[in-house]
Amino acid sequence: MAKGKTAGALACAEHVAxxxxxxxxxxxxxxxATGMRLSWRRAALGLAVSAVTHYVADRQGGHWRDEQPRGVVRLAAATGHSGWLQRDPNAGYLMDQAWHKGWIFVAALVAAGGEES
Known part of the structure; x- marks a missing residue:
């Protein structure tokens, strides 16, 4: 996948955009549809949180088993999951999806929080 390779930064940025x-x-x-009223500032901040964390995760693509882990893979190692990444062929995908879903939740909380000023 191009977006995880060194030359794929632009491909990843386009995907995230x-x-x-x-x-x-x-x-x-x-x-x-719901009549919900969100602050446009908070909505933009939530979208930015989602975009930045999505880019960070997607730049890890193809690097789940590298000798010199980076980013999300370092986080897995720090939390004791590096063996799982080595053993399970689905581990990288599962961790990637958990990362995305967790940050989408955080982004939604950011967007929905606070009051319109």
Whole structure:
């Protein structure tokens, strides 16, 4: 996958930009359909949290078993999961998806928190 390779930074950024735009459209649609009122600043901050963390995770693609781990893989090692990454062929994918879903939850809390000023 290009977005995980050294030369893939642009491919990853393009992927994250379209992903974030899709999230923004979905958020606007939900807001319109439900009458929910979000602060545009908090919504933008939530989308930024989602975008940045998505980019960080996707740049790890293909590096789950490297000798010199980076980023998310270092986090796995620090929490005692490096053996799991080595043994289970699905571990990288599962950790990637857990990372994405966890940060989407955080981004939603950021977007929904606070009051319109």
């Amino acid at each position: 379209t992903y974030t735009a899709t999230q923004a459209v979905a958020l606007a649609a939900v807001q319109r």
